[in-house]
Amino acid sequence: MEEILRVEDLTKSFGGIVALDGVDFSVKKGLMNILIGPNGSGKTTLVNCITGFYQQDRGRVWFDEKEITGLAPYKVYSLGLVRTFQLPQPFQKLTVLENLLTAYGENPGESFIRAPFKRSWLGHEEKATEMAFKVLELLDLDRLWNSPASQLSGGQMKLVEAGRAIMSGAKMILMDEPAAGINPKLAQEVFAHFREMKEKVGVTFLIIEHRLDLVLKYVDYAFAMARGEIVAEGNPEKVLGDPVVVESYLGG
Amino acid sequence: MGKTIKVDKVSAGYRKLHVLFDASCSMNDGEITVLVGPNGSGKSTLLKTIMGITDLYSGGVFYDGTKINGLPTHEITKLGIAYLPQVNSTFSNLTVRENLVMAGYVLGKEEADERVRKALEDFPVLKGYASRKAATLSGGERQMLAMAMALTRKPKVMLFDEPTASLSPKVALEVLGEIRALKEERGMTIVLAEQNARRALEMGDRAILLVGGKVAYEGSSKELLEHKELGRVYLGIGQG
Ligand SMILES: Nc1ncnc2c1ncn2[C@@H]1O[C@H](COP(=O)(O)OP(=O)(O)OP(=O)(O)O)[C@@H](O)[C@H]1O
Ligand SMILES: Nc1ncnc2c1ncn2[C@@H]1O[C@H](COP(=O)(O)OP(=O)(O)OP(=O)(O)O)[C@@H](O)[C@H]1O
Ligand SMILES: [Mg+2]
Ligand SMILES: [Mg+2]
Numbered sequence: 001m002e003e004i005l006r007v008e009d010l011t012k013s014f015g016g017i018v019a020l021d022g023v024d025f026s027v028k029k030g031l032m033n034i035l036i037g038p039n040g041s042g043k044t045t046l047v048n049c050i051t052g053f054y055q056q057d058r059g060r061v062w063f064d065e066k067e068i069t070g071l072a073p074y075k076v077y078s079l080g081l082v083r084t085f086q087l088p089q090p091f092q093k094l095t096v097l098e099n100l101l102t103a104y105g106e107n108p109g110e111s112f113i114r115a116p117f118k119r120s121w122l123g124h125e126e127k128a129t130e131m132a133f134k135v136l137e138l139l140d141l142d143r144l145w146n147s148p149a150s151q152l153s154g155g156q157m158k159l160v161e162a163g164r165a166i167m168s169g170a171k172m173i174l175m176d177e178p179a180a181g182i183n184p185k186l187a188q189e190v191f192a193h194f195r196e197m198k199e200k201v202g203v204t205f206l207i208i209e210h211r212l213d214l215v216l217k218y219v220d221y222a223f224a225m226a227r228g229e230i231v232a233e234g235n236p237e238k239v240l241g242d243p244v245v246v247e248s249y250l251g252g
Numbered sequence: 253m254g255k256t257i258k259v260d261k262v263s264a265g266y267r268k269l270h271v272l273f274d275a276s277c278s279m280n281d282g283e284i285t286v287l288v289g290p291n292g293s294g295k296s297t298l299l300k301t302i303m304g305i306t307d308l309y310s311g312g313v314f315y316d317g318t319k320i321n322g323l324p325t326h327e328i329t330k331l332g333i334a335y336l337p338q339v340n341s342t343f344s345n346l347t348v349r350e351n352l353v354m355a356g357y358v359l360g361k362e363e364a365d366e367r368v369r370k371a372l373e374d375f376p377v378l379k380g381y382a383s384r385k386a387a388t389l390s391g392g393e394r395q396m397l398a399m400a401m402a403l404t405r406k407p408k409v410m411l412f413d414e415p416t417a418s419l420s421p422k423v424a425l426e427v428l429g430e431i432r433a434l435k436e437e438r439g440m441t442i443v444l445a446e447q448n449a450r451r452a453l454e455m456g457d458r459a460i461l462l463v464g465g466k467v468a469y470e471g472s473s474k475e476l477l478e479h480k481e482l483g484r485v486y487l488g489i490g491q492g
Contacts, residue, residue, distance in 0.1 A: 014388065038420050039392025040377065086391040086418065087340060140291065151266065154338040154414065155291030155447065177391070180417045181338070181447055183290045185488030210420050211448070214488075251422030 004029040004172055004204050005050070005081075010059035012045055019045040020056065021228035027172075032198050032218055033206045034236065037225030038248050043208045044086055046225070047174050051083045052076045064171060080171035084164070084178065086208075088157040090149035096160060097145040100132040103164035128167075135163045138193055140186055155181045162190060166197070172204040179211040187211065191218045212240070224249065255316035255332075255408055255441060256281045257302060262311035264301045270309070271297045272465045279409075279443050279458075284435050286456035286473055287445040290486055294465040295445040296338050299411045302443075303335045304328050315409070330358060334407035338414045338445070341398050344387035348378050348397055351386055355401035364404075371400040374430070391418040399427065403434075409441040410434065416448055424448070428455060449487040453477040461486060 006026040012019050019042045027033055037043050048054040050061050052073040060069045063081050071079075090099050136142040139159040144152065149160060158181055165173050173194075179187040195218045197203045206223075209215050222239040224232040226249070232242040239245060257279040265271040271294045279285040287295050300306045302313055304325045313321040320328055329335075342351050352371050356364035372379040375396045381389065386397060395418050402410065412431065416424035432455055434440040446452035453459055456473030461482060468486075469476055476482060483489035 036420075039396070039418075039423055040390040044390060144292070151269070153292045153296060159291065177418060181291075181414050183447055183486075183488065184449060185484075185486065186291065187447075188488055210418070210424070212421065213450075249420055249422055251420075251425050 001028040001030070003027060004064055005206070006062040007046075007050065008060045010046065010049055010056050010061070012042075012049055012054060012056045018228050020049065020059075023059070023225075023228070023230055025223060025230050025233065027204060027206055028221070029204055030198060030202045031204060031220040032195060033204070033221045033223065034212075034215065034219045035206055035208045035223045035225065036210070036212070036239075036245070036249060041225040041248075042228040043225055044176055047083055047176060047208070050076075051081065051174065077168075080169075081174070082165050082168045082170035082172070083174040084161045084176055086176040086180075088161040090152075090157055090160045090164075092150040093148060095146050095148055096136065096141055096152070097129070097132055099149055099160050100135060100163050100167045101128055103167040104128040104131065104169070132163075132167060135166050138190065139163050155183065158182060159186075159190075166193075170203065172206070175205065175207045175209075177208055177210065179209055179214055184211075184214055187214050191215050194218065216240075257333075257409060257441070257443070258314040259298070259302070260312045260314065262298075262301060262313065263309040264297060264306045264311075265309070266297075267307060270465070271306075272301065274311070275462075275465070275467050276311075277460045277467050277470050279441060281441055282435065282439045283457040284432070284442045284444060284455060284473075286449075286452045286459045287443060287462065288447075288449045288452070288459060288476075288487055289462035289468075291447075293462040295462055296413055297465075298462065299335060299413055299443065299445060302328075302333065302411060329405065332408035333411065334402045334405045334409070335411045336398055336402040336413055336415055338417070340394055342386040342389075342394055342401065345385060347383050347385055348389070349382045351397060351401055352404055355404040358405060367404045367406065371404050374403075375400050392420060392423065395419060396423070396427075407440070409443070411443045411445075413445045414447060415444070416446065416451075424451075428452075431455075450477065450489055453489075 003026045008024055010020050010023040035043055049056045052071050068076055136145055162178050194205055216236055219236050222236040223230055224239050224245045231244050232239045259277050262272055262275045289295055297306055304323055308321050312319055352368040356367050416427055435442055444452055453473045453476055459473040459476040461469035469482055
């Protein structure tokens with residue numbers, strides 16, 4: 001299988017704290033990947049460095065056969081690599097619908113997703129608004145389409161964050177704890193939808209998530225971090241059985 | 253010892269937006285009451301209403317038999333009710349230690365120092381980071397700080413809004429164990445809003461299910477856990 005993302009020797013310290021310690025890994029195209037690891041193990045820092053939000057001290061990153069090391073966040077986004085935030089960052093003053101539409105407006109990777117995405121997943125609908133309403137329905141936010149994002153509940157803000165990523169038409173989506181604070185029933189519906197995007201359109205996912213009980217059944221491949229390094233990878237069962245992972249992450 | 257909170261026919265919300273409709277429920281002395289429901293069903297709004305930070309249109313909130321709605325939030329805090337908000341409640345530009353000192357402002361100096369020391373013991377990760385600004389902590393580390401801050405006030409009643417949301421499975425288990433110990437060892441009254449519904453209901457005494465701002469269930473936690481329909485429809489419990 002072809003790889004879509006490759007990271008070599010990625011290293012990042014904050015003062016005395018080594019958040020990433022020479023991370024090497026690659027992600028295969030079209031898989032649903034999960035990234036786990038203890039609090040403070042470097043997961044968010046890894047996403048920040050890959051997507052240009054932080055400058056690493058050392059190391060290189062390739063996405064879709066291009067080197068993206070050091071590119072600005074909007075550049076990375078426009079190549080079709082989209083991320084979501086652990087603490088949701090919607091445009092507070094825009095409505096829920098507008099938040100989704102702006103993500104569509106900056107649609108990355110023009111050539112790639114548009115056509116097949118619409119035909120397979122949305123039928124014949126043309127307009128972004130129609131797509132947005134489908135996404136809002138999925139996220140159980142349709143009734144709130146006209147509310148400012150600032151007036152949403154904690155979980156609803158997180159859902160808008162996921163909605164923006166779905167709307168972006170990215171080739172690959174990095175998500176930082178999308179299920180945190182989401183009702184378990186809805187979280188599973190959303191993951192089933194990610195799975196469908198993966199299967200029908202070939203979107204690759206790398207998802208940081210602690211709620212393994214909800215999401216594991218949708219996952220193809222797992223990476224585990226500890227103290228700034230990837231300490232295990234492979235099929236999810238194998239990774240979750242790894243003694244280091246059990247000790248540092250899962251607990252007794 | 254903890255005290256009972258009684259929510260009586262409360263309608264509340266944000267200015268013109270009604271969120272809670274005629275909601276009545278109680279959180280009993282020395283028990284863990286688990287608050288569950290879909291996103292946007294009003295869980296946080298209920299907790300905020302107890303703390304006096306929403307608009308109450310009708311009904312009342314009582315603590316230990318005394319009406320507390322209408323009191324300013326700091327008065328409610330002084331009565332011994334503490335609240336751990338769902339959204340990040342730490343002060344980004346203060347250090348971990350400063351955040352804790354700030355949280356203990358209602359206590360005397362000596363007691364506050366002692367509480368801060370204890371908080372850093374309880375969360376060893378934070379101890380190493382005492383002089384770092386909160387803004388630089390990872391998501392889970394910040395959640396631990398927020399929890400340590402709430403406990404610094406040594407409350408009689410503790411309202412937790414999604415305390416385990418960004419914690420690793422290991423730390424989430426430890427935190428839930430810690431919450432159970434607050435009840436068992438200190439007799440604290442605890443209200444726990446949790447999307448990790450199964451885990452929370454397993455350790456709860458009583459449960460309240462909110463749906464669309466109304467109380468859809470109030471009763472034993474175990475019973476809700478085993479309730480086929482409510483569990484499946486609203487909580488994703490008991491599906492394959
Ligand atoms: N801006 C910063 N300044 C200083 N230290 C930082 C900064 N950002 C992160 N760190 C530290 O780097 C380490 C890795 O943090 P990171 O946010 O990547 O962890 P994480 O794996 O995402 O954890 P969590 O599961 O809690 O979100 C932590 O020890 C954190 O305190
Ligand atoms: N500050 C606010 N201003 C206006 N409306 C708000 C505000 N906070 C919440 N709401 C609205 O009130 C409703 C209930 O929100 P609340 O935060 O109580 O839900 P919740 O049950 O805690 O949800 P979650 O599980 O997502 O945290 C939502 O529809 C939300 O849009
Ligand atoms: Mg993180
Ligand atoms: Mg809430």
